[in-house]
Amino acid sequence: MTQPQASKYLGKLLQTIPVGVVTVDSRGAVLACNRTASEILSLYGPEERLLDDEPLGMHVTDLFEDKERLTGVLAESFDGEPRAEVFVRTGADGPRHVQISVRRVPIGTDDGVGILVLQDVTERVEADKTLKRAVLDREFLTQSGAELSKSLDYQTTLATVSRLAVSYLCDWCTVNMVEPNGAITRATVAHVDPDKENLIGELHNSHPHDHGALTNVPRVLRSGEPELYAEIDRQLLEDTATSPEYLRIVTELGMQSCMIVPLIAHGETLGVATLVSSNSDRRYDHADLEIAGELARRAALQLYNARLFQAVDESRAKFANMARILQRSLLPPELPTMPGLDVAALYRPATDTLEVGGDFYDLFETGDGDWGVVMGDVQGHGAAAAATTALARYTLRANAMRLARPVHVLYQVNKALLAHSEDRFLSAAFAKVGLGKGADVTISCAGHPKPMVIRHEGRVESAGGEGMLLGLFAAPDLAEQTIELQPADAIVFYTDGITEAGAPRNMLGEEGFRQVLSRCMGMTAEQICASIDEVLLTWQTEKGHRDDCAVLVLRVTTEAERQSSEVEDRSSLL
Template sequence: MLRGLEERLRLALEGTETGFWDWDVVTDHVEWSDNMGPLYGLPRGTQPSGIGDFLDRIVHPEDRDRIAGVIEQALREGTSYEFDLRVNHPEQGERWLHARASVLTNDEGATERVIGLLSDVTDRRRREDSRAFLDTISQRFAASMDPVQTLEEVAELAVPRLADWCAVQLAKSPDGDFEQVAVAHVDPEKVRWAWELQARYPPDPESPTGAPAVIRSGRPELYPELDRALLEAAALDEEQIRLVRELKMHSVMVVPLIARGRTLGAITFVWAESGRVYGARDLELAEELGRRAGLALDHARLFAREHRAAEILQRALLPGTLPDLPGYELAVRYVPSDARDHAGGDWYDAFRLPDGRIGIVIGDVGGRGLDAAATMGQLRNALRAYALKGAGPGAVLDDLHTLVNQSADEITFATVVYVVLDLASGACEVATAGHLPPFVTGQGYVDTPPCPPLGFGEVDGCSSNTFTLGVGQTLWLYTDGLVESRTASIDIGLDALAATATRVDDGALEAIAEHLIAALPPTHDDDIALLGLRRVGELGERVAQDP
């Protein structure tokens, strides 16, 4: 009966590719089932001479300390344990095994034996690793809106997880012509050398294999082993074949970058000095990587085009010329953000009113892209129209509030500051709709009656305030991109603007505007519109120096 049970257990273990071990802790004698050896890539019936022999000879060096620590803790605490460990199988390459053990103690609680099971979990680990790898890829792609950076990250993330060498080729035309835009290897010197080699041997668009063929067909290629016949079929000459051999390139796969049914390029993966070989599972992972990279590249291109279009539209909607103001200097700047995820909402304006005074405006529309630029154009034109009726700043902003509240287009958020200037006296009247206060050198920030931003619903009415711009003083209007960032509060930014504008106020106004743009925001996370107006008096402009 006992022999029958043992035989059935042996068959069950063999059928499920599960090994069994029994370790006598006192004598350090380890006994394995016959099928344990093959799981580790060793001959059937292999038996280690003890736990030290097992750790030193069989366990992967990078896992050795971790596993020894787990075993020591289990012996000390008398608890069960389990872990995954790697083995370099001579025929199957890297494999993953899962060990699950129970600690047996005597009546005094001392550990006597450890028994356990060992099973191959390579498929599970590969699925888990692939999912984690692709999740990391997707997160990195989502954070990048630069097409070239997107492709460079593809190559960098693939090494050494999926290749010793990785190169990304961007299609220049559907006929196989391409530009290599990224190369990755753990050795930077080899990367430099690869670029030199690319210059010496430009790609042949008509090559029957490799990236040109994949770009033409949109189908992946897998070469588990590069032999001479294959290299000759790829139309490589003797010198190129020699270089492939010197670099130990022996296993290759090439997958297309595909988005919306179009092949945008290819990714080439190469195992070389690691000695690994590509198989069908590797190709599946590489193809999924190619699909995600293709979508990320396509998205980045579309976003870049929209970003450029929004910036072009915004600049077109800004005034091409500004009025000449006797006795005053006027400087304006618009700078798009570096983040590439926001464009189109900031604007400035200056225009003559029917009574001879000057209207000066800075505004900021929430949102991004073409919608924000189009909304900015509507608000700019509407504000000019209301101002030309002769109403004061408060009444003009009331009209803007009414327009936005009744608009079929949903303008969710916009801020505006509107100043009316009397050229002869320097007297100014100002009102804001949720915008940051104007700054005047020699006076400080101008008090403005509170009034909510446009798009916040009905308001009781916007009030205005007055101040006088004295000779030699400068009025600065700006959007929040100048004083606000992700790394500093807006109060710190406002203090920095006041200090910097005061310190460099003796310089030329155009140069000061450039200096404020360069010096103030820690990062250009948002667009910046800036308008400076200096009263120089009737005798003309004073002598100025750059800050």
């Protein structure tokens, strides 16, 4: 093959190979290119000018967007350092990513020529971008799920939704919710620049959403379908602006692209999220809409759960308030003043129930100069227990007025329970207190813990006659015991919720309660209750607590305490 034949053969070969070849001189002027390069670069010049000294009339840097970087690559290549980098060429059919390998060849002029080998790597670059985007999207949705699940508070969840949106998907976001009356309210806003969040509020105020308007948010609420506004130009803003003020605010915020996605959970449209890009470099596409829709789906489920939790919480609060009101009606509104005695009470309901507790106490005059003291515990909780408590309390009061002995009073309570309260029973300690220099206390306990007596010298003992529960048998065995309280002695009536605090594993027990009371010598009745309450709180927090607790303390005052009280009373009258 002759040299001319070889050159011609080489020229045809270069025209048909599937890579682009461009030759440039040392100044970057394009000398020649093959057909593949012409197709890659959208050039339609001569097909066979590969080593011609006459340039094609263009500079290689005119072919790509990053002129400065390409100039550097050419300079380094002519200095002997081959380079391969990717550049963007934007043509009529959109941007193309072209990998350019540059090598200096010492032919032609003294400086030689630069051989640029071009490969269209647009598909590879786009695939890499798609993969990276998919990874970022997955990470975002994973993070979003974790953030949304942190709280069941409704307002906190709303704020989290908008905050997550601006962290990845948009420059600013609004969330509108549908109220029970059908009104659309702006629930939360967020902006990458917090200083502009007030502008979003102004925008809402100047353009309130209305179900009657067939645009934007109301339309998405009705249809349940997302809407994508890939590109929003000035003309569109002017056409949709409802006022010059609205246009001014939107212009200041920036609105280049927008997505409106519904918040749907369990078939109910709770609201919509509006995500806006104010960055001219970002235009939303259907892939963005898909991610926004997934965020909206997860947010809607969490908002639905938060709304349910809020409703349950409100119901619990309502029931708790009702239980407190009913419970107060079953206890003395305030303790009466007993001559020569210091009295105080403590009531702590169970920590895990909203129902009315079964524990109750009472302190009242019996009409014969004596006083009646009641501490009871009805089986169960709730309305039935409350009815039984009321029956027992008023039966006790009525019969204590006419019967002298505690056992006789308790027999009447037993009779009333059998007659009026099916499947309900209770334990009770009832005492008659006669006052003098001290106090004579006659106590009968029907299946109830005996009250504890704190003697003035520090000894703690139990007192009272033992007997059977009330409401189970027609003629329960009951007994009574009379004790005398001296000045500074105290008697503590209580329910088993005290001794069973911490059950089942770490129960305080009767002995533990005795130790608590042994440290109460010399305390007032109020101080004794406070000490017991402090112990209860500790056992509740550290060891568990599942029952109601009631305490009623009667302490005989000393002569010195009485005189001091009389002086204070006279001083208050002056």
